[in-house]
Amino acid sequence: MKNDNLILDKSFQFSLRIVKLFVHLKETKVERDLCLQLLRSGTSVGPNVEESVGGSSIKDFAHKLEIAYREARETRYWLRLMKESELQESKLAESFISDCEEIIKILTAILNSTKYKQMPEG
Numbered sequence: 001m002k003n004d005n006l007i008l009d010k011s012f013q014f015s016l017r018i019v020k021l022f023v024h025l026k027e028t029k030v031e032r033d034l035c036l037q038l039l040r041s042g043t044s045v046g047p048n049v050e051e052s053v054g055g056s057s058i059k060d061f062a063h064k065l066e067i068a069y070r071e072a073r074e075t076r077y078w079l080r081l082m083k084e085s086e087l088q089e090s091k092l093a094e095s096f097i098s099d100c101e102e103i104i105k106i107l108t109a110i111l112n113s114t115k116y117k118q119m120p121e122g
Contacts, residue, residue: 010099014100015045021088025087034078038082046068048068076100079100
């Protein structure tokens with residue numbers, strides 16, 4: 001799936017990686033609840049970004065992106081926890097954390113730009 005929209009593509013690819021990581025962690029018997037938390041937050045970024053594109057207003061667009069932003073931050077937390085507790089190999093964990101941080105930066109830039117557009121002139 002190749003889009004002209006960078007954040008749509010990156011969030012989809014990230015979700016795909018999270019699903020594959022979930023399968024791997026489940027096979028290595030990592031705590032089920034931790035895996036599910038990561039799966040839930042990591043795969044909810046993309047759908048919220050996708051929903052934002054279909055937003056009915058700039059305010060709706062921003063609201064959906066804010067949800068995606070919060071889910072990305074939560075995902076980064078779970079990834080860091082798994083890395084520091086050595087449930088995930090450090091190099092692989094860093095790759096996921098780096099991807100997540102890139103998504104957070106893109107979402108932050110879009111949200112900042114959107115908030116600027118929402119400001120009343122005067």
